[in-house]
Amino acid sequence: MSSLPPSAKLATRERLSEVRYEIRGELARRARELEAQGRKLIKLNIGNPGAFGFRAPAHLQKAIIGDIDHTDPYTHQQGLPAAREAVAAAYAARGTPHAHPDRVFIGNGVSELIDLSLRALLNPGDEVLVPSPDYPLWSAATILNDGRPVYYRCDPDNDFLPDPNEIEQLVSSRTRAIVLINPNNPTGATYPRELLERIVAIAAKHHLLLMVDEIYDQVLYDDAKFEPVAPLAGDHPCITFSGLSKVHRACGWRVGWSVLSGDIERVREFLHAMDLLSALRLCANVPGQYAVAAAVNGPDTISALCAPGGRLYETRRAVIDACEASDHLELVRPAGALYAFPAVVGDAARGFDDHAFALELMESEGVLVVPGSSFNVPYRHHFRVTLLPEAAVMRDVFARIDRALARRAEAVTKVVPIKGRSRPAA
Known part of the structure; x- marks a missing residue:
């Protein structure tokens, strides 16, 4: 027991108690402890190619190497002019209105830009409509910028697609924005055009900023199609986020961008706020910015990985096959992104706690997954895995998962005698 009085202890911000990020949280810390003891783990918690x-x-690596002598000084707070010009041109080509370098911001990954944009938007108590499940950074950044995330359901019975009617019912006088993650992390859902048009109409009716996370825009499987939101929004304010981390497999370079579209008179104040906040952090990582033009103008290096025979496709197929063969798992097939979000069903799901299971799975089978409740859902029978390992590794992973679930199903159905009668174990 500590002898220090409470007043002597360094206090932290109270709102941190509301923030969860289990992708790199308690389970990941336990994984490091096990590895320090010599355990070999298969870690499927992070989408880190x-x-x-x-x-x-290679053409991105060469672009940085070729300009490394120019990377020592700070650059403009919004990013290298050439990088912003390349992003603006690429987004104009796909129909984004008002795509101009002055409306492009380069950040230290999309994560930083999400935080800056919410800081520019929110007053204390303002609300942001966030999907459930969400990528938990969206909830965390909303809370830490004194806002309140309000969740709209993306129901697994509806292929994890939201209901626009429910979204509109959640709008209040404090609502400032609607967040869309498409293709979705963690579910892999991709949103059809008609659904996006209805959500855009809600945003326009209630004067809400559209905040669109499209970091997986080219990671698509089978016949899935990606529909960018900004062209549908037209003159309505919309900020679109993407970067090098996923499509271009360059997470550690920490290069993301945002593109602010919409009528200038409607977005001018927000644009100035983003510029101010960007200036306060001086600038984003400079070397990685020299790869932006090469990325948006260069060859397509992701589609082959997502097509039959490609590594991501075959690993996804391994997950689908494993879930279909299991008595304990169900899966809505991911149409895009780098993840699967299986549900535990049947006897194994009775009294199931996703966090306890994730810990037991790591301890007993050497596999680290992310509990589904970490993605701000009210249920506790899902978990997320990344699709990045080789297919053979993923088949082994799901054999281990199924083994752990079979043990659980057997335990909860074991007959326990009670005074001459019997009942299933709780």
Whole structure:
């Protein structure tokens, strides 16, 4: 027991108690402890391509090497002019209105830009409509910028697609924005055009900023199609986020961008606020910015990985096959992104706690997954895995998962005698 009085202890911000980020949280810390003891783990908690042997495309690496002598000074707070020009041109080509370099911000990954944009937008108590499940950074950044995330359901019975009617019912006088994650992390859902048009109409009716996380925009499987939101929004304010981390497998370079579209008179104040906040952090990582033009103008290096025979496709197929063969798992097939979000069903799901299971799975089977409740859902029978390992590794992973679930199903159905009668174990 500590002898220090409470007043002597360094206090932290109270709102941190509301923030969860289990992707790198308690389970990841326990994984490091086990590894320090010599345990070999298969860690499926982070969508980090480089940790699974992927490399950033060679033409991006060459672009940085070729300009490394120019990377010592700070650059403009919004990013290198050439990088912003390349992003603006690429987004104009896909129909984004008002795409101009002055509306492009380069950040230390999309994460930083999400935080800056919410800081520019929110007053204390303002609300942001966030999908459930969400990528938990969106909830965390909303809370830490004194806002309140309000969740709209993306129901697994509806292929994890939201209901626009429910979204509109959640709008209040304090609502400032609607967040869309498309393709979705953690579910892999991709949103059809008609659904996006209805959500855009809600945003326009209630004067809400559209905040669109499209970091997986080219990671698509089978016949899935990606529909960018900004062209549908037209003159309505919309900020779109993407970067080098996923499509270009360059997470560690920490290069993301945002593009602010919409009528200038409607977005001018927000644009100035983003510029101010960008200036306060001086600038984003400079060397990585020299790869932006090469990325948006260079060859397509992701589609082959997502097509039959490609590594991501075959690993996804392994997950689908494993879930279909299991008595304990169900899966809505991911149409895009780098993840699967299986549900535990049947006897194994009775009294199931996703966090306890994730810990037991790591301890007994050497596999680290992320509990589904970490993604701000009210249920506790899902978990997320990344699709980045080789297919053979993923088949082994799901054999281990199924083994752990079979043990659980057997335990909860074991007959326990009670005074001459019997009942299933709780």
